[in-house]
Amino acid sequence: MVIAVASEKGGTGKTTVAAALAELARTAMIADCDVEAPNLHLLLKPRVLRSYSLNLSRKARIDPEKCTQCGECEEKCRFEAIRGFQVDPHACEGCGLCFRLCPVGAVSMEQPEGAEVFIGETPYGEMVWARLAVGEEASGKVVSQVRMEAQATAVEKGYELLIIDGSPGIGCPVIASVTGADLALLVAEPTLSGRHDLLRALRTAAFFRIPSMVCINKCDINEVEAERIIADCASLGVPVVAEIPYLEELAEAARLCMTPMEVVQGEAARIFRRLHERVMENLRLSHSRTNI
Numbered sequence: 001m002v003i004a005v006a007s008e009k010g011g012t013g014k015t016t017v018a019a020a021l022a023e024l025a026r027t028a029m030i031a032d033c034d035v036e037a038p039n040l041h042l043l044l045k046p047r048v049l050r051s052y053s054l055n056l057s058r059k060a061r062i063d064p065e066k067c068t069q070c071g072e073c074e075e076k077c078r079f080e081a082i083r084g085f086q087v088d089p090h091a092c093e094g095c096g097l098c099f100r101l102c103p104v105g106a107v108s109m110e111q112p113e114g115a116e117v118f119i120g121e122t123p124y125g126e127m128v129w130a131r132l133a134v135g136e137e138a139s140g141k142v143v144s145q146v147r148m149e150a151q152a153t154a155v156e157k158g159y160e161l162l163i164i165d166g167s168p169g170i171g172c173p174v175i176a177s178v179t180g181a182d183l184a185l186l187v188a189e190p191t192l193s194g195r196h197d198l199l200r201a202l203r204t205a206a207f208f209r210i211p212s213m214v215c216i217n218k219c220d221i222n223e224v225e226a227e228r229i230i231a232d233c234a235s236l237g238v239p240v241v242a243e244i245p246y247l248e249e250l251a252e253a254a255r256l257c258m259t260p261m262e263v264v265q266g267e268a269a270r271i272f273r274r275l276h277e278r279v280m281e282n283l284r285l286s287h288s289r290t291n292i
């Protein structure tokens, strides 16, 4: 069973919720697909078991020893990535045109390291995450690799549950992190923009035919918008599985790199436990439907 914890934007508490689910599940495979801002490993503190490099994009390089400075490549590069017979690696899109047209073979195409993928062990199960090389943008390819690695490990080690901390947004990385999930748990904050973002995220999940549930984080910072989100979800038939109030201890826990269940107590701990129970109930239902 695969659950993707997602949100349209970073900073909604998505990682906190994913960490709490991992803690409460006790045994799960965990994948941090938020490759642009991976934070889950800071909370779950995995012991690294292995890691490997991932090459992403090709970049052109000009050999100054061979270049005759004819200017052909600079003139034809559509991305204006060549200046003064040197390639700007941040502007180069790797199309290979300069490589093909250089009359003296001075251009080579290289694949610098784009990301490092880590596989580690947490007290709650194994975990996969990635670190992008400086200047690399979050790409669907890195997210797909993290997912593939997590899914392969889950099958190999017999994990029944895969928890994905999804990439925020609506582009390629978020699609790569949620596709194929049995359920998307969308974390939203009750603000005007948060509600708008949630509705877009719900539409994205519906487009990919992924059943959704909603968790409202910091539900008491704007009770009017929280009520509107609840009403929107009711009209769309999407369950709201938790309303988490603003909790000072969660902000402190994130600062100290502690997990949510290490710090919350009393009613707050009960809210997280109920969230976990309702997520698991819906996940089992959804999984059994998709596997008929």
Ligand code: SF4
Binding pocket: 062, 066, 067, 068, 069, 070, 071, 072, 073, 074, 085, 101, 102, 103, 104, 105, 106, 107
């Ligand atoms: S096309 Fe080749 S020789 Fe001409 S400027 Fe570019 S790298 Fe140098």
Ligand code: SF4
Binding pocket: 059, 060, 076, 077, 078, 079, 080, 081, 082, 087, 091, 092, 093, 094, 095, 096, 097, 098, 099
């Ligand atoms: S590979 Fe394409 S984008 Fe990169 S420098 Fe050459 S022509 Fe420009």
